[in-house]
Every structure is written in structure tokens, then in C-alpha cells.
Amino acid sequence: MGKHTPLVQKLIDALRVLPSVGPKSAQRMAYQLLERNREAGLQLADALQAAMSKVGHCQRCRTFCEGQICQICAHPIRGQSSVLCIVASAADLFAIEQTGLFAGRYFVLRGQLSPLDGVGPAELGLDALSQQLVQGKIEEVILATNPTVEGEATAFYIAELCRKHNIQVSRLAQGMPVGGELEYLDGSTLSYALSGRKPF
């Protein structure tokens, strides 16, 4: 023994494309589906097939969508909003939507500027964002990129684009996490919290 049948091996190899799934985990998943839950396995295959072939990107904000325009961009009020929130990924868009506090629209960068990884403004497709800024319907841009060096570089680059078009720019606040303890914070986070303190 010691060898899987070709189809089982193919399934294990296919499952390994998922993040955090190594050979052992992939084998466990494959066996679970084959031994105990074939119906769910077929549903998973159908869902994958449908999503891979039908989910594309919104032509306006570039988040995942099944038509040409996503629900937010197609919304009669939100789609006309003059406040644009710029996020690095569709997952970040989802996280902000979960707060229920933002009623504007989005632009999904699908990455962040990272010269050493070969990602410059052209690779990020910032020309598409620039075109939206030129159209003149946006009054405020909220920069919601990550508080990493790449996220900061992306934010500063886009802020400069906005200033050229006289668009107000804001950035998500940075500092202490809710429920955190000051003595365990690293120096960099604490210095952001200090420099970004607010009247109280």
C-alpha cells in the first residue's frame, strides 16, 4: 500500500491549493468526504464549479460580483455616494461592511504597493481609480489600507492623487486595539497611538 488511487491522489493534490492545508490535512479532508459525506462533496464540487466560472469583478469597485456591477455600486443611494472607501482586498471590504457604519461606496485595490514584490502603481491598476477621481463625483476618499509599510505607501500615493483633484482625504485611525493592555503594546503601535491622540 502506501499509494493512493489516482483519483484520490488528484483530490488530495487539489485540496492542497487551499491556504493552511498541507498534505496531511488534505488527506483527512479527502477521506472525510469519500467515507462519510459524498453528498456534501458533490455540493462542494458544484459550488466551486459555479463560483469559479461565474464570479467576476465589479466593473466599478472591483470587488467580487456575479454581474457587471456589484450590489453596493448598483444601490440607488450608496452607488451615488460621494464618499469612496479604498481597501486592499474584498475581505477588507467585507470587514468594513460588517461594522454597518459605512454608507458610501468602495474601491478594491486587490493588493498594495510593494516594490520588492514587483507591485508598483501600474500593477495595482491605479489608473482605474484615477479615472474615477477625474470624473469629479467624489468629495471624500477614506484610505482603509493596512497599517503596514506597504499599506502606508499605498495610502500616501493615493492621497497625492486625490490632492491633485482637490478631493478631501481621510485615513483610518491607528493605535491601541479595543480590549488591549498598554504594557503589552509594541513601541511602534504605541507611538502611532500617541501621535494620533484625540481631545477627550
Next chain:
Amino acid sequence: MSGHAVSAYLLHSVAFQDQKLLLDLLIPGQGRVRAVARRPAKKHSGRSQWPLFCLCWVELSGHSELKTVRRIEEQQAALPLQKEWLFSALYLNELICRLFPAQVLAETLFEIYQQAVQSLWALQLAADSEQARAELEQVLRQTELLLLQELGVPVDCSVDAQGELLHRDCYYQWQHEYGFVAAPQGFFGADLLAISQGDWYSSSLRCAKQLNRQLLRPLLGPAPLHSRSLFRQD
């Protein structure tokens, strides 16, 4: 940290397997070193990676070229660089990673980098004028010349290929692995002499930029430096 800890700057990190990062570190007396580290404990720090432009303590182990980071701690808070100072620091990171192979001894590289990022930070704190912009260019040009020197490509802008002192009112061209030769057009002698004396003004800065690009081109190869595009906005 224990006695085996060394100072280091992180130049770049990429995901490596699920819970690890592949780091490019800059270490005093060694140069660029590649090492694998566990991701920061997200539940404590909220971080998914270690910060750039931050002087750290690192403890490394392993005898192969790829080291293992046993511990990593911030020695000082990361420099919160912004705008063109951040883009400049990213340019230096890209330049160093492209010019200096990992595990090749580069004894003064750490000090060159530290001096450069600290200068960028000082300039950002004092930034409010054209003068500050000129000084930013000066830091970049001086650092490029120091990196070339560390690579074994020292450039003496005061003498020609024969070792004769350059004339202030003549033009020169740089010939690879030979030196400056008189030419009907090219780098102006007065600007080159100013570079050699550390006398920075608009035309000596412009001259240094063109000269450094010419000197770096064969070392960088055909792939573009992506960080240069951060300075351009159409």
C-alpha cells in the same frame, strides 16, 4: 535577549509556508542575510508581519545559507516614515536587495543603511521647504555612491581615467571599468568636482543622479526598479 542577539534591520518579508515568513535582514559586519521566522503572534500584537525601518534584536541559528530566526524583538520603535521619505526608504530597500546577494559579506552595508534611514527620518521631521527636498536627493545620491563603493565600484569624481585632476570647464563621459574621459558633451567637470567635495547644489545633484543611474544599470540588470514609479504621478 541573550548574548547571541545581534542588531538587524528588516528589508523585506514574504510569506513562507503557512505560519512563517522569509526575511531579508541587514546585519552589522555581515550584510544581507536570509532567514525564516515565525509570524508574529497575532493575538497578542495584532500584527501579521514584522515592521520595516525598525532596529531589531535577532537571534539566528543554523549553518546553512538560510538561517532560522529563534527570536526577534524591536530594539526601537519603527520609524514612521511618510510620503517621499517612505518612498525613498523603499527605494533603498529595493536597491540593496537587488545589488547585494544574500550571504555575501558586505561589512559596512548596515551602517550605510542605518545612516540613510535615520537621515530620511530627520529630514521628514524638518520637512517644510525646497531645501528639505534637495537634502532628500542628497541623501539618496550619497547613499548610492556609498553602496557602489561597498560593491567594489568606487567612483572618484575628481580625477579622469589617467588619474589627472578633472578640469572644471570640460565635459566628461564615464566609461565602464575605465573611468572618466574627456568628451564634447556629458558630465560637466565643475559638477563632478563638486560631487567629489560633497558640495551639493541643483546641477551637481542632477549630475550625480545621471551618473549613479549609469553606474547602477549594469549591476541591476534589465528589470526595472519598481520603487522609482512611486515618485512619478501622471
